[in-house]
Amino acid sequence: MTFISYAQNFEDVMLWRALGHVSAGRYIDVGAQDPVVDSVSKAFYEHGWRGIHVEPVPRYADMLRRDRPDETVLQLALSDQAGILELNVFEDTGLSTGVKEFADRHRTQGLAHQTVATPMLPMRTAFASLAGQPVHWLKIDVEGLEEAVLRGWDSEALRPWIIVIEATVPMSTEVRYKGAEDTLLAARYEFVYFDGLNRFYIAAEHPELRQAFSSPPNVFDGVRLSGLASSELCRGLLESHRSETNMLEEKIRALRDDALEAHAESLRREQEIELRARRDAQAASAALESAELQREELKNHLNAVQHRLDAVMTSTSWQITAPLRSAGTACRRLLSAFREGRLGSGIKRRIKAVLRLCALAVARHPTLKRGLVAALSLVPPLRRKLSIMLAPPPAAPQSLAPTQTLSAMSPATRAVYQALKAASGRE
Template sequence: MTLISFAQNGEDIVLWRALGHVENGFYIDVGACDPSDLSVTRLFYDRGWSGINVEPAKEFYDRCVAERPRDLNLNVAVAAHAGIMRFMNIPSTGLSTTLEDVAAKASERGWGVETRTVPALTLADICESTKVEEIHFLKIDVEGGERAVLEGADFQRFRPWVMVIEATQPLSTERNDHLWRDLVLNAGYEQAFFDGVNLYFVAAERRELIEKLAIPPNALDDFKPIAQHRAETEATERAAALEQLTARLAAEEQMTAALRSELDEANNSARQAAAAAKAQLDVAQRALANAERQIVQQEGLLRDRRAQIQRQTKMLEQIQHVVAQEIGSGHLPSSDLPGALRSHLAEKNYQLSLLRSQHSDVVQHRDSLLASTSWRVTSPLRKTRTAMHVLRSEPRHFLPLLVKNLRREQIRTLLPGLMLNPSGPQEANSMSLPANYGELSHRDKLVVLLRTDTMRQRKLISGT
């Protein structure tokens, strides 16, 4: 299984190569700082180990308490003697120190420095109070205070298998192990490896570990730095998110295509419905136009019939006037007048009856059309139109032609027979003639007959 290295220089990989076979091991981390970032012990904690984290900076101590519940976390400094000491805290860094010259250099580089007092314990006191039985490795990173930590240790009673001690000046490649290495060597430890920052020491009784500690981290250790692991994890998460987004996009595209298809179908249906509606409207408009034309025609025909009746009435009056003039001038014998008038009136009665029948048909057709559904439905459209009436010209030459066709010889022949016909008085009575009709002259009788017939025609036309 690939290891994840949290340490800044691969220290945890070197230690795991030598101590990975130990189950539920124990460590002491002096100057623990952050429990994850640049931590030498995080790899071991994740694999079941536990230990003691000593951190005087309050912010990092609180993080250790939160993330390392199995560990013992101490918010103290480690010194040669127990007591109270000055601590120069440089917030959010691993550069906090008990040495004023180290703090001054950090301040010169722009870091803020907070000076406070903290309790201090010796390493021996810590091991004694916790009843430590076996320490598999001790890590010391105290920014120049290494000798004070080592001076407060009891390596005769509490012997870590391996010690990893920072051996360079803070923020420098200059080594400072000459200040404290004698304390380690005199305690029965052998130097195993220098990784450029730290020195690795092995207890003489665990000399077999030197071979495994003497090699820097390499590809055969099968590990990844935490930065690489986080980058790969982030890349994997982004790839998964991208895959999800791609799948979602594909689904949305599929849905969009389906919606577009439905929209096209809806548009086609709408176009078809619009076309059908337009066709129906065209049919309705044509039916309306046809109905309006029929109405106009029927109304015109009705007006024509009425006008014809009026002309017939007027023509009769004119005929009566002409006949009277003819009689008065002696061109027509008065004895022929009754028979001629009866023949002429019979013909006019027939024509009048025919006109009435036609008028009745026209009125009935008009009423049927006005009561029809199409007439009521098209009423709003009909109101927006202006009725265009085509007026026919009146036949003004009808009367002269009629008079011309009354041949004088026929009138002279018919009038005497009419006057001598004994049914004349009964015909006069049936026409409501005056009582002294028999005493009148031929001319006056003709006038009476014409007036009576005219009145009768008017009553017939008016329907009374």
């Protein structure tokens, strides 16, 4: 169970550090005041401890009875003798006092008060029922009457393990504890710690508690603040804790915002990548479909061309014009040979003879003749060449009678002719 501190100056923290090992301990809170606000006993009560409260102010005594119905609440004042104490009550404060000096000082500061006649007993009488029983801590906070309270104590019959007394003038840092400390030292108590407001003393028979007061309250005590303490110190520490908490919350919020932003950025990038991949896939699919369509179109075009080629190759006109194509091919080859001079005169004569025979054969077939003429019109050079080759030879000139020949010659020519003729006859 977490220890929650309610005291105004961490008195409960120091006492718990020393006595937290005790189960169901007992305490006496003299000048208990509020059962929660600035209460030294509240945290112990929550951990199962029980005790006696001494509170002379009627309002606070009633509050204690309502909040702690299973504890004893003594509505009286303690001193060194029995009687009636004129108690100066300053409502809603912890400044109620039986010391006139302090009461006058509070009045000059504008605090309203009333005087209440309060029963007064010595501590030995008020706690006679506890004689010989263990009491683990006793706190005395009576606004200047601490010494008188201790003078009414029987230190042999009642020996609390730890005694805490307020050691400063109310609302001041001025220390005033000499008479009370003399009483405690004479009763075999040892001073061990001063927190700036209270002085702590341990009984001589419990020296093991001394180590618990070697340092002030700190983070290693592992306590939580209730936030209900009225002192400036507690409020300052509480504000410090709140400030640190706020800073941590701000850091947490900033980290959360950064994490959310990073998560959003990650989602955005994932969406972009997914969208880009989807677009790329769509583009690739479209390109594949386009290529497939083009391939199919090309295939269809090739099939159509092949179909048309097959139709031409099997057509009647193609078969009829086959000789013409063969002749055209032969003619082109012959024309090339003529141009390059690769044919002899004898071959030329035989070719011409063959061509004339072919021409005569074609002439006897009007259909072939028309086809050949149409084909040769497409190759004018070849047509001219063939026309020249197939033209009939010129008629041989008639031989002149020797008398006509000699008469036509000049005298010189006739002489030459006669000489040649004579030579030819001798041969």
